[in-house]
Every structure is written in C-alpha cells, then in structure tokens.
Amino acid sequence: ERVTWSILSGDDTAGFTIDPATGAISFRAAQDYENPTDADANNTYITDIVVTDVAGNTTSQTFTVTITNAPELTNPSVSSISTTGASLGFNSDSSGTYYYLVYAAAAAAPSANTVFSQGTAIAKGSGTASTNNSLSISGLTNSTQYVAYMIVRSGSVNSNVISAAFTTATPSNDATLSGLTISSGTLSPLFASSTTAYSASVTNATSSITVTPTRNQANATIGVRLGTSGSFTAVTSGSASGSLSLSVGTNTIEILVTAQDGTPKLYTLTVSRLPVVPTITKFDVQIKSG
Numbered sequence: 001e002r003v004t005w006s007i008l009s010g011d012d013t014a015g016f017t018i019d020p021a022t023g024a025i026s027f028r029a030a031q032d033y034e035n036p037t038d039a040d041a042n043n044t045y046i047t048d049i050v051v052t053d054v055a056g057n058t059t060s061q062t063f064t065v066t067i068t069n070a071p072e073l074t075n076p077s078v079s080s081i082s083t084t085g086a087s088l089g090f091n092s093d094s095s096g097t098y099y100y101l102v103y104a105a106a107a108a109a110p111s112a113n114t115v116f117s118q119g120t121a122i123a124k125g126s127g128t129a130s131t132n133n134s135l136s137i138s139g140l141t142n143s144t145q146y147v148a149y150m151i152v153r154s155g156s157v158n159s160n161v162i163s164a165a166f167t168t169a170t171p172s173n174d175a176t177l178s179g180l181t182i183s184s185g186t187l188s189p190l191f192a193s194s195t196t197a198y199s200a201s202v203t204n205a206t207s208s209i210t211v212t213p214t215r216n217q218a219n220a221t222i223g224v225r226l227g228t229s230g231s232f233t234a235v236t237s238g239s240a241s242g243s244l245s246l247s248v249g250t251n252t253i254e255i256l257v258t259a260q261d262g263t264p265k266l267y268t269l270t271v272s273r274l275p276v277v278p279t280i281t282k283f284d285v286q287i288k289s290g
Helices: 112-117
Strands: 003-007 016-018 025-027 044-053 058-066 073-079 086-092 096-104 123-129 132-137 145-154 162-167 177-182 197-202 211-215 221-226 249-258 264-273
Touching: 003 016, 016 044, 073 145, 073 162, 086 096, 086 145, 086 162, 096 112, 096 132, 112 145, 123 132, 177 249, 177 264, 211 221, 211 249
Parallel strands: 197 264
Antiparallel strands: 003 044, 016 025, 044 058, 073 086, 086 132, 096 123, 096 145, 145 162, 177 211, 221 249, 249 264
C-alpha cells in the first residue's frame, strides 16, 4: 500500500527534511556539537513524523536524534624522518585511544572504522591519546613515499581521520673521514678527507700508537685494524682506538669507513718505528807519529 511521509511542525522541525516516498529523514545541514541549533540547545533534536495512506489515515511517531561529541583531530605532522621510520604528531580535543595506520602513498585512504580495527597496513599501532600526541613508527623502507592515517576513539565514537604524507630518507653514501689524528708522530701529508694514504715516523721508544678517526656523516661506521688482514675493531667516531703495537720498521694501520648505504672507503696509515740507536760506551784513539 502506498503511503506518504511528512514532518509535523515543531521546535526542531525546520532542521529536518524527509523523503515523502521512502520516509528517509535527514538533517538539512551538518550539525556541530559545539554549536547546537536545537530549540533548547542541548544537542537533542526532536520532531514528529507522520505517515498517511491513500485513504487519508494517519499515524505519527516522535523522532529523536542526539548529537554526540566526536573527538576532533588537528595539526598532523611528521618529523625525525629516517631511512626506516618517522615520528608522527597531532592534536586532539578529547582523551581516549589513538590508532594509526601507515599505507603506501598510492593506496586508497581508509575509513575511521578501518583505522580503529587496525586492518592490514605497512605499520600500525595505538596508544593513550592526550592533547598533544607524538608517536614513533618503524619498519619502513628507505626512499619510499607513505601516508599515515590517525584517529582518536573516545568511548564508542571515532574522530575524524587525519593524515600526513612523508618520504623516508635515502641512505647516505658518505664514507669519508672529517678528521684523523694519531697519539705519536705527525701525519704526512696533512689530513684531508679525500686523501686516503698517510705516513708517520715515531721513535724506537714508542712501542704502540692509537688513532682517532672522525666520520664526516653521522650514520657511517668506523673500524680499525693493524695490518692488512684480519677483522676490523669498531671505533667510536672522535674517540681513540685501542692500543696498536708497533714493530721496529714499517707498520700498516688500516681505517675502514662504511657509509650508511654500505659504501666502503679505506684509509691507510704507514707508521715507521725507528730502530734502536747504538750507544757508544768506549772507543780507542790511536795516534801514529809521522
């Protein structure tokens, strides 16, 4: 039987519209919890719905909509971007639990329910939300574009979804030193990042030496070894190596710098330890007469 739907007059009726054929009712405009427009300004909107059949018979029912305050998120940001991760930040006007997903940049944006349910993602997580939120993500691939999506859920209500796009860093290929000093002797030539071969001379009394290499790029690593074979011992940039024993004669010390992307660079130091100087304790002088 065909019926017609309509709305009776009332304090909140002006805010609603109804489809007379289907009875689908909706607000004429989106409602704002912070700025209610219902008659008593309590975010409860009331109207009466009337259905009328072809014979003119009617029945009515009161329709009530209560607006709930959903958390609102603002100011998404990305910082501390590395080759495998980043820090995300955002503000929330409500407490609750935050949830985030990280997608490849080309992927379609998720709904708030998808973020809340922690569906399949490159990275995901949750935590306690506050006014100013900061979280760290890891496990990403270098030189790749991503988008992070975040919500806050308060009770059973999800916030709006906010997002922040970013690209992970490209690993550095800088395997140079910015400085190199030794505990005894003088480097020759004077140090320069592009120069990889050095020499120095020490007295016989100097039986060991240390080297202090300083990397040019913060993610490079440094290893030192005595000789041209065997393993390198890790050295902290700007700190002295362990003691390296010197034999009389020529000694080779190698300093291996490995860039963040694996690029190696070898610096070589040749240290000459002088032999013992003979001490003359007695000598005879003979003078022959002409």
